[in-house]
Amino acid sequence: MGRTYFGTDGIRGRANGRKLNAAIAMKVGQAAGRHFLRGAHKHRVVIGKDTRLSGYMMENALVAGFTSVGMDVIMTGPLPTPAVALLTREMRADIGVMISASHNPYEDNGIKLFGPDGFKLSDEDEEAIEAAMAVEQPLAEGDAIGRARRIEDARGRYIHAVKQSLPEDVRLDGLKIVVDCANGAAYNVTPTAIWELGAEVVAMGVEPNGLNINDGVGSTALDAIQQRVVDEGADLGIALDGDADRLIVIDEKGQKVDGDQIMALIGSRWAKDGKLRGGGVVATVMSNLGLERFLAGEGLELVRTKVGDRYVLEAMKAGGYNVGGEQSGHMILLDHATTGDGTVAALQVLAALVRSGKPASEMLHLFDPVPQLLKNVRYEGGDPLEAPSVQKVIAAANGELDGKGRLVIRKSGTEPLIRVMAEGDDEAQVNRLVDEICAAVEAAA
Structure with missing residues (x-):
């Protein structure tokens, strides 16, 4: 069937526009809620968001939709997309929702959905939800109407989880890291996690006001962090996008390191450590031919998918791979997360930096990209x-x-x-x- 709402990464559009407004968000909540009302247990949904002004409106509309069909709602407040996926699974929720338009400007917003396993929904699930949005859904009555509550320790839970992804023998003492959170969902958690692991953190893009997400900062606006890394004499820069599922690295010279080089580093290191599964890395058709040639030289395969991290994930699960991603910076490391996680990927880069003893510009330049x-x-x-x-x-x-x-x-x-x-x-x-x-x-x- 044709799709009116869902694209390659959930629903995205101008907030209060034709495709995405409070009425539509409530329909999404009702349709998705009914779709996941399976079994006799009390059903629940975890809802997180980034820092956009329209997030308040979207959150309230989704809460109304889910509770009206009988689902309890747990709200986390501003939190990275991978944290919502994590909490959905850990809290035994039936569905997870992230309210975010990722790297888009604040005027846009979006809805990303996760199943109870913490993975993004399949095309079939999204099509079923979209079809259900076109018809009136049965509403819960009486004491079957859902309840809503906000949890206060969601950030701490996520910080603890991402720190566990760093090898136990690695400390970040002595490193100076610039962390750009794009005035988005990770403005608190990522600088805190890296500081707790021992690094000196220079934080930027950590003053969200509802209107400045991705505005001149973050993984799609690198001039500011490139200059800051050089000015601070930092060892590395970490640039996230608005919902922190994407990572771009800046080396000590202020040079951009994209997702292809990051995949080359993690894939080859994990292969040497005996941790890589599947005999290769999964990426999209947009990844550079230089990455494919480098991996071949290491005896590893590059499996390509159509664009979209969800399609990378599907190929990873089908083929037994544990490293995948996109040139744009989505890094999926299935040993540690069920979706792209910029902070977890950054910690893997930092671990390699510590163990190599080399400057980032040398360690992260594993191949010359083809024009x-x-x-x-x-x-x-x-x-x-x-x-x-x-x-x-x-x-x-x-x-x-x-x-x-x-x-x-x-x-x-x-x-x-x-x-x-x-x-x-x-x-x-x-x-x-x-x-x-x-x-x-x-x-x-």
Whole structure:
């Protein structure tokens, strides 16, 4: 069936817009609640959020929806997405909800759903919930109506959990780390966890006001942390996004280290330590060809999926892998978390830094990326990729690359954008092909 609400990562859109408002959030709560009313036990849902102003509205609407169909609600307040997944499983909840639009600006918001196992929902579950949103749901009556309560120790529980992911023989004493929390969900927990492990922490992006999430800070706005790392003489910078499921690292020289290099580091280190399962790493079609070549040189496989960390996770579970992620910084380490966790991934990088004794710029540069270019083309409606003129240009580009590179063209799952990516050993050719395809898409849009 077609999807009206759910995209590649739950529901996302402009807060109080057509796709996402209080009325729709209440419908999500009712539909998802009814979908997970299974068994005779008392049912409960864990709801967390990031720091957006609209989070209050969305939280209250979801609480109304869930309680109206008979589910008890546990609210955590601002907390990273992986913490909600963790608490859903630990508290034996039937469903978990994270209210966040991740790296988007504050005007947007979103709803991410987790099953009782702490994993994101399958396409089938999301389709069933979306179908249920289109019809009126049976409401609970009398004493079957749900209750709601807020727990005060959610942050402490998550801090304790992420610290357990650091090997017991590793201390962070002597390290100076800049931690940028994007004025988002991790503004309290991540600096605290890293400080408790012994590091000197320089925190930034830790003054949320409801309107400044991802605004000039965080994993999608790196200028500030790159300069801060250099100015502070720090050993490393850690940049998270608004809901802290994504990580970008900055080395001591102020250089960006993306998810591909982080996966190369963790995958190869875990392989040497006998901890890597599946014989390789899972990533998406957007990961650089250089990562694939590096892993092959280590005797490891790179398994590619379509874009979206949930699809990475599905492939990991199906193939028995425990390391996966995205170039954009989602790192899924199934030994420690059921979804992308920027803080857990950062601690693995810090452990490698301590054990290697090398500067971050050396330790985190394991391969030279193949020239790669990604551009986005906004469109208003229709499907520009179906236009014969666009298909002709794409076919010609594929013919030119012919084994010397890759072309990935897709619609964004969260915004009205066509994403055009090419990579290959000839940078000039890559740039030209991307520009030609983008021009064709713009003309057809």
